[in-house]
Every structure is written in structure tokens, then in C-alpha cells.
Amino acid sequence: MKYLILVGDGMGDFPVAELAGRTPLEAAAIPAIDELCQKSEFFLTHTVPEGFPPGSDVANMSLMGFDPAVYYTGRAPLEAAAMGIHLAPDETAFRCNLVTLDPGENDQVTMRDFCAGHISNQEAHTLIADLEAACATATFHFKPGVSYRHLVVFKGEHPGIVTVPPHDHIEKDVTAYWQNYRTEPAWKELLDKAGAVLAEHPVNLARIRAGKNPATQIWLWGEGKMPSMPTLPQRFGISGSMISAVDLLKGLGVVGGLTVVNVPGATGYIDTNYEGKAQAACDALRNQDFVFVHLEAPDEAGHQGSLTDKLTAIEDFDRRIVRPIITNLRNRQEAFRVIVTMDHFTPLALRTHVSDPVPTLLYDSREVKKGSGLPFSEKTCRKHDAVTGNRLAAGHQLIEKLLRHE
Template identity: 60%
Template sequence: MKHCTLMKYILLIGDGMGDTPVPELGGKTPLEVAHKPFIDRLCAAAEPLLVRTVPEGYPPGSDVANLSLLGYEPNKYYTGRAPLEAASMGVSIPEDALAFRCNLVTVEYLDDDRMTMIDYSAGHISSKEAAELITAVQAACGTDRLHFYPGVSYRHLLIHQGRVPDSLHTVPPHDHMDQDVTVFYQQYLGIDYLAELMRTSAQVLADHPVNLRRQAEGKRPANALWIWGEGKKPAMNTLQERHGITGSLISAVDLLKGLGVCSGLEVLEVEGATGYLDTNYQGKAEAALESLKAQDFVLVHVEAPDEAGHQGSVSDKVQAIEDFDSKVVAPIVTEMDRRGEPYRLVVTMDHYTPLARRTHEDWPVPLFIYDSEGVERSSGITYTEANIIAAAEQGNLCLDSGAAFFTRFVGTKAGG
């Protein structure tokens, strides 16, 4: 399919929506229980697909998965999570440096060198509070080798100048909730300057007024740093160069914004976008619709289902999916239909975040492509994991890569 410049392309991502049957939901998944009339109506008239967004051997993170959903092959373009976040923040990564994601987390210290991971997000600490803490850490621990930059909520950045010792192997904190993480913590303690960073920063955080106030209010303190997701600056050609389309991206998280920067999309800032249930859904939908007046493509990313999955909150995950339907999908579809312009729309997840596991899985993701002008074979089904998997397998609609999906979605560059 050649790219049609008259068509509008809308990619709506409910991060981590996919799940397995949940006992509290009568053996159903959140997608099966959630009231999502707009998504289900679109799905019934759409083409179902099962797409592998995480190639074998890659970590099932939002970095790899969303890179794939934008059509980029991870084996060619993936260098790590943190470099994408650095791009979003406008932080330059020198050629001889690495970027690390730096989480503010809540841990339980069992003794000086042992700990349990209590909360990878420090109770979804506010960006304002977090900025104060990261600024204090930079003042106390920043060196010519280590420099900290505040980000959004618990998500921050460390630029590490020079080579990192080969002995360092990092892990995402959200993969180890309520688990003893001593063996991973020892990785940092085995490197002298990182051991000093961990111990000094822990004392800075423990004594900081922000954390003292949070504890007095019954909130979780951000009492430790956790660095992971390291990588070098990526080199990516733009979506306009690859597919002949212009576009924009809307998300609350730096990782997605960084993907937007690296892929040549206009990153739209929406006031009140938080990455959780209290995000500004209306603002995201309005920004997407406004951008489509001038652009060919828009990606709207909603983080809340993933965060609920990591927290293990059944009710929050169901609510996040229902909010995604009513506050993002519904207004976008309603307005696009009113405008009468042809458009293609995808509803998908980037990966599964099962409530029972509280972390990501690398399973192929169920999605659909809706075309306002109709599709050759409509699914006639509602949007659930089981329905899409069965329809895709029956119809030979299983794709091995995000690149194959994205080309099917937007086509190829005219003349390309």
C-alpha cells in the first residue's frame, strides 16, 4: 500500500492494557470486564492483528515495544531506554557517555547492604517534590562523572561520563516489587563510586524536608535511587523519511516523548498530563485533534493501565481502560467522523502488564486497524485478548514485527 497524503493516521496506545484472567474479575481480564463501547464498536468494523512488538532476546519494556509500534526495528535502533528519555528532556549525551534512567523508589532497608523494593514510583511522587529531591542529590553527589537531571514524577536521568565497569548489570525496579533486591543492589555496591553514590544519596533523601513531610502525611518516602536502562545516543531516521508522513506525539512520559523527538514527530505538551489515572485525558484528545488539522499522523499514549498493572490494582486497571475509551477514543472518533475526513485508527497496547505478575510480558499484542472508509474483512468481534488472538490466528493475521505492522498501517513512502 502506498502512503495516501489525504488519509489521517491515529495510533492510540493503552500502555500495558493486556492481561491474563483475574480471579477478582470472575476469571476475566480487565479488557473483558471494562465498559468500552467505542473501542468495541471500532474493533467490530476493523481488521484484527496480532503483532510481536518485542523481538526474542529483547527486554519487554515500553522502550522496545513502542519503538516497534512506530515501525523501527529494535535490532537496528535500540540502544537503551534512558537515551530516549534524554532526547525528550533535551539533554545531550556525549559520545563517551551513557544515559541511565534514575528512579526515585521506596525501599525497606533490612540492614546496611540489604533491601526490599517496596515501590518503584515512591508512591507516584509529584514532579515538584521529585525535582527538589533530585536537585539535592545533584548538589551532594554530582561529579564530573555523574550528573542528575529531574524528569517527571519518579522518572529521572543520570548522565554517566566515561566507561561503566563491565560488572554492572542493572534491572528495572518495577520488575521486582515486594521482592528482596539485595543481589541487584550489590551490583552498585561493588563499584566504589556507585557505592558512595547509593549511600550518600540515601542519607540526603532520608533527611530531606520533602520526605519528612511525605512520611508525616502517611505517604511513601522516596528514600533511594535506582539506576537502570542505560544506553548510548541512538541514530534514527524520521518517519517522514521512512514513510512520507508528518506527525505529532502526545504522552506524559519522557520515554515516549524521546521516541517522538528521535523519530521526527512534534512532541505536544499537555498541561496536567501525569501518566496516571489523574492525567488530563481531555487535553490529550483535544491536542491530538488539533494537530491532525495540519499533520498526517498522531500518536496518543496513555500510561495509566501500565501503572495500575505494576501496582497490582485491579480496579484501577479497569478504570484506566474505561477512561481510555470514554475520554480519548470517543472524542477523537466522534470529531473525526464529524469532520468527514478519511482516517485510519489503531487501538493497541505496547505490551502486556498482567496484574498477577506486576511486570511486563513479551507476548504478541492484540490490536486492530480501523479504516473510516471500510476494510475488506471486518472482525465482528469486541476488543479482548482472546477474541483478537483467535481471529488473527484464524485469518493468518499474525505479524512478526512492529515494522510490518506500521507499514500495513500507514503504507510506504510515495515512490519508495
């Protein structure tokens, strides 16, 4: 038996006026998922426990079967794990975004762009290397990641500064947060130096000339120490792989005991290497029991507020991830159980995450029983949930539904 969890990050949404009141998931053409629906069980999955922010870290940790209330320490340490960075007990990892901040009058600061125009790896790595050379101290070090997503590793007592995710404040006044970041002298010095390095940097000057957002500052958030948890192989006696473009998910794979597959050309956006990811999943399932395939693109489209990109991302998820993997397993005559879901909603209207329970389908290739025949959507899963009471007490129990079925 093969087991799969296929995740379209941030795929859930609210009804959209341009779609005549339908959600992107309802409006998108998703024939492969529609076909699974004929024989699928629907759920609503509470991926974000009460009191937690609806981050991809918390939500995907739930989907991987780990209770965030027990194991969650922060997003950045998971990304550190993905990057092969070992954190000592006295070290804390912070996510370091390259962002575009606009200065205004009276020291006012606006978060123009949380990702510095999706800056390229090559440009970002030049900036991070120069930041490390100019700003690193005995307590702060920069570690390069992907595009706008990097890390700062901090040694010593946590300064107690409240950090916030930059993507929650797109085009908003962040003056109060910015001033708060600068209350601690060592942090103020770090941010001042970083701003000076970035201000006249040739990479940024070239970006401005090309009409792109420059990386004017670093923004630290998502901090934590390394978590410790029993792995999926230890808990369920399975072997498996994580297939994702983003470090957060790769880190969850590392701490969860999965093989992390690096797919060339996986970008975390709508131009990702879909075929490579689908092929990697099929290859992993030749020798292993389980794959977790994560597609970042619908979430990024949600943050950008782009309806067109979100529809494209959902349709590509169906046509270029779900369809080829299912077809491959059928051609190999493998019995399989697959969950198709998302970690959270990233509504286009809000351009950030919300905690609503997520639509989820579970399909078993061996079962002949008919499903509801309804399409896979926020509405139908909600309706099904209300009618059947087929509810999971917590999102981290979903994986047990998938794996412990006999």
C-alpha cells in the same frame, strides 16, 4: 488521509478470577472500540522481539515502526532526548528512579516501592536539585524529569554493572542487585552520598508524617547511548505528533522526527488530562498526517495490582481518548485509518510486563467491509490470528500496514 496509533500502555492481561475469568479488557465497557470492531481487522502484534526484555521502550519502538534489534540502545537515552538533553558520544544516560528501599537484618534490602509513592514533581525536583548539589562529580550529573522518573548522565567508560528495572522487583529482596551496584567505588560513593542526602531530607520527613512512602534511594537502570535512526517523515513522507505524558514516549517522538506535544495536566496516571490529550490529537491532525497517542494509566494500574484502576483506565481510554478523537474526525469528514493497541501486557497477577503478542485492531473509515463482529480482546485477536494467519513477522511492520495501504 489521517493516520492514528492509539496505545493503552500495558492494557493486555490474563483472565482474572474476580472478573469470572475475563480479562480487564473483556470486562471493561469500551463502546467506542466495540463500534470500531464492527469494521476492523484484528492482529496479534509481536512488539517484543525474541531475546529483548518486554519494556515499554522496546515495545513502543516497535509500534512506531523501528526494529528494536537494529535501533534500540536503551531506555534512558530516549528519555534524555525528550528532556532536550544532548548526549556526547562518550556519555551514557541512566534512568534514575526515586525509590523506597527497606533495610532489613544482615544488610538485606527490599524494594518497597519502585516510585516512592508516585512522588510529586515539586517534591522530586527539590530532592534531585539537592542530590545534584551534594553528589555531582565530573562524571555524574542528575537531570530532573517527572515524578519518580529522572536521569543521571555518566561520562566515560561504562562501569559494566548489570542494572535492573526496579518495577520488576516490587516488594522483593533486591540485596544481590544492591550489592552489585556498589561493587564499583565511584558508584558506591554516589549511592552512599545519595542515601545520606535523602535520609533526613525535609521532603521525606513530611512524606513519612503524611503516611506516604519516602524516597530513600536512587535506583539506576535502562542505560544507553543516543540512538540514530531514519525518522518517520524521512521514511514515509508524513508529518506527525507524539502525545504522551511520559518522557520515554516523548523521546521516541523526538528521535522518530515527530512533533512532541506537551499537554498540560498529563500525569501518566488515571488522573491525567484525557480531554486535553484528545484535543491535542485532533488539533495536530488539522495540519499533520499522523498522531501517536499514548496513555500510561493502564500500565501503572497493572504495576499497582489494582483491578479497579485498570478497569477505570481502560474505560477512560475508550470514552475520553478513542471516542472524542474518532467523533472529531468524522465530524470534519476526514478519511482516517486508526490502530488501537497496546505496547505489552502488564498482568495484574504479575505486576510487571510480559512479552505476549498484543491484541491490535486496524480500522479504515472508508471501508464498508464488515469485521468479525467480535469484541476487541486478547482472546479474540488470538483466535483471529490462529484462524486467518493474519500475522505480522515483526511488530515494527505494523506501521507499514497502517501507512502503506494503497
